[in-house]
Amino acid sequence: MRRYANFALVTAAVCLILVTWASPHLLLWWFASPVPIPISCNDAVTWSAHRLIETQLYAMAIGLVGGLGLCFWWTRRAAAKAAVVQPPTAPTGNKT
Numbered sequence: 001m002r003r004y005a006n007f008a009l010v011t012a013a014v015c016l017i018l019v020t021w022a023s024p025h026l027l028l029w030w031f032a033s034p035v036p037i038p039i040s041c042n043d044a045v046t047w048s049a050h051r052l053i054e055t056q057l058y059a060m061a062i063g064l065v066g067g068l069g070l071c072f073w074w075t076r077r078a079a080a081k082a083a084v085v086q087p088p089t090a091p092t093g094n095k096t
Contacts, residue, residue: 020053020056020065023049023052023053024045024046024049024053027032027045027048027049028045028046028049031045033092
């Protein structure tokens with residue numbers, strides 16, 4: 001199961017990187033007018049696409065730092081709880 005989850009996460013990350021890299025070009029192609037018009041929105045579309053990519057990168061960095069912090073906090077908490085809860089072990093040897 002872990003292999004499938006890892007494969008899905010890696011594939012999702014690769015697709016996210018490819019779409020993020022290609023999105024400004026795809027948006028310009030999508031919003032390009034087939035006929036000449038006096039007003040062009042290409043600059044606005046390019047700016048908004050780059051702004052979207054910056055926002056995604058900032059969110060990814062915040063999520064990475066927050067996730068690592070939460071992971072370290074959770075493992076420390078679990079380790080401290082496990083150290084307190086462990087009962088003493090019973091003797092296993094013969095008494096002679």
